[in-house]
Amino acid sequence: MNRLRAKLQRLFHRHSYKVEVDGRACVLVPQGSTILRALIKAGVKYPHSCCMGDCGSCKSVLLTGMVQTSGYLESALSEAEAESGIFLPCSSKPLSDCKIAFGRKLNEALQGIQQCHADRPGLSKPDGE
Numbered sequence: 001m002n003r004l005r006a007k008l009q010r011l012f013h014r015h016s017y018k019v020e021v022d023g024r025a026c027v028l029v030p031q032g033s034t035i036l037r038a039l040i041k042a043g044v045k046y047p048h049s050c051c052m053g054d055c056g057s058c059k060s061v062l063l064t065g066m067v068q069t070s071g072y073l074e075s076a077l078s079e080a081e082a083e084s085g086i087f088l089p090c091s092s093k094p095l096s097d098c099k100i101a102f103g104r105k106l107n108e109a110l111q112g113i114q115q116c117h118a119d120r121p122g123l124s125k126p127d128g129e
C-alpha cells in the first residue's frame with residue numbers, strides 16, 4: 001500500500017515532463033515552462049521567431065502526449081490546425097511526456113488539412129483561399 005501511495009505521489013507531483021523532438025532530442029520541461037523555452041535553454045535548434053504565439057514559426061505536430069496551449073493569435077495557428085494536432089511550442093506547456101515534430105511530419109499534417117478542405121467544398125481553406 002505504501003508503495004502504491006508513493007507511486008501515486010510521484011505521478012501527481014511531477015515537476016517536469018520529458019519532451020522528445022522527432023527522435024533527435026529529448027529535454028525535460030520544468031513545470032510552468034513552455035516547451036520552446038526549455039528546448040532553447042537546452043540548446044536544441046528549433047524553428048522560432050516571436051516566442052509568444054504571434055508568428056507561427058514554431059508550428060509543430062504533437063505526436064503523443066498532451067499539452068496546454070494558450071495565448072496565441074489565430075493567424076499563427078488556425079482552429080483547423082489545432083484540431084489536427086498542430087500546436088505552438090512557444091505557447092504550450094506539457095501536461096504529460098510528449099513526442100513532437102516539425103519539418104516533414106508537420107508538412108504532412110498541413111497537407112492533410114488542405115486535402116480535407118479540398119474534399120469538402122463547403123469548408124473554406126485554412127489559408128482563406
Ligand code: FES
Nearest residue numbers: 049051056058090
Ligand atoms: S515562435 Fe512565433 S508563434 Fe511560436
